[in-house]
Amino acid sequence: MDKILEYTLEFMKKLLLTPSPTGYTDEAIELVKSEFEKLGIENHLTYKRALVATIPGESDDAITYSGHVDTLGAMVKQIKSDGRLVFHRIGGYPFNTIEGEYVVVKTMNGDEYTGTITLNNSSVHVHPEEISKCERNADTMSIKLDELVENDEDVRKLGIEIGDFVFLDTRTVFTKSGFIKSRHLDDKAGVACILGFAKELVEKGIKPKRTINFLISNYEEVGHGASVIPENTKDFIAVDMAAPDTGQSSLETHVTICAMDSSGAYDLHIRNQLVELAKKADIDYVIDIYPFYGSDGSAALRAGHEIRVGLIGPGVSSSHTFERTHKKAIENTIKLMLEYALA
Structure with a gap:
């Protein structure tokens, strides 16, 4: 498992450094x-450019493991007369967590320009009272480009237009103590687990009893990532981040088995089986509930698919802000995926 974990972390770093806000996911896919x-x-691409890969099993009835590459980000909404860019959020995150963040603006013709998200009035030596009391929102914050621009005409000469994507700096760091700190661990940590799991099956020459599908979705953050799934799916396991915090049982070192989220309870039979498998294999796990959370499993059920759905994933603290997990959680997630596939 050490080699598989090393491979998984190396791939995760590549994926984290590949920008993919919802709507701009081709490079990550x-x-x-x-x-x-x-x-x-x-593997093959679906019509809306999600990715499906398959390892045939003894039976055509399939377990589909899903993860999503689409992340949070932003889009240019307006070019102001002073050359600043008004942006609209892609995905749900608090404005205070992007204040001072470095960004890249990607134009339609492929050019990239760096900048910084700041308050419109951002100097403590000029507006001390306003800065301390100002509400952080779309009206009070904008992007300051690292270009010599004085007005909207200067900005448009660069090729920047409304609708251009804005990538947030991921701040990716792998620490000696095993922590991974980065934006967008939701859900690039989960996708990396899927690749590690797949590599383990291939390298050991394991033919599972049931066919294994991997669905890498690209619209999860906006709710319809897994609305279309492989037709032979019987069990659907969403592999997505768990959310450690006050009042939760999730941990950054464990795999979480989610019992319920905002879309309702996940399949009880799958949950019980996952728990029993984790116990027998001595996998560090917890069970948790997320009232303000949805997954690709939620999207698949809302689309009307007659499937059983479970949700597992590594503990990722500070979700949708400055996220962090630990390599132990990645390892435990891969182990549980393997146990379920081979049960």
């Missing part, structure tokens, strides 16, 4: 696709 191809796993 292609990165995952190329990795499946290196492993010799058949």
Whole structure:
């Protein structure tokens, strides 16, 4: 498992450093696709450019493991007369967590320009009272480009227009103590677990009893990532981040088995089986509930698929802000995926 974990973390770093806010995911999808191809796993793109890969089993009835590459980000909403950019959020995150963040603006013709998200009045030596009392929101914050621009015409000469994507700096750091700190661990940590799991099956030459599908979705953050799934799916396991915090049982070192989220309870039979498998294999796990959370499993159920759905994932603290997990949680998640696939 040490080699698989090393591979998983190396791939995770590549994926974290590949920008993919919802709506701009082709590069991340292609990165995952190329990795499946290196492993010799058949795969194809869906019409809306999600990715499906398959390892045939003894039975065509399939377990589909899903993870999503789309992340939080922003889009240019307005070019102001002073050359600043008004932005609209992609995904749900608090404005205070992006104050001072470095960004990249990607134009339609492929050019990239750096900048910083700041308050419109951001100097303590000029507006001390306003800065301390100002509410952080779309009206009080904007992007200051690292370009010599004085007005909206200067900005448009660069090729920047309304609708251009804005990538947030991920701040990715892998510490000696095993922590991974980065934006967008939701859900690139989960996708990396899927690749580690797939590599383990391939390298050990394991033919599972049931066919294994991998669905890498690209619209999870806006609620319809897994609205279309492989037709042979019987059990659907969403692999997404768990959320440690006050009042929760989730931990940054454990795999979480989610019993319920905002979309309702997950399948009890799958949950009980996951718990029993974790106990027998001595996997560090917890059970948790997330009242303000939804997953690709939620989307699949809302789309009307007659499937059983479970949700597991590594503990990722500070969700949708400055996220952090530990390699132990990644390892425990891969182990539980393997146990369920081979049960």
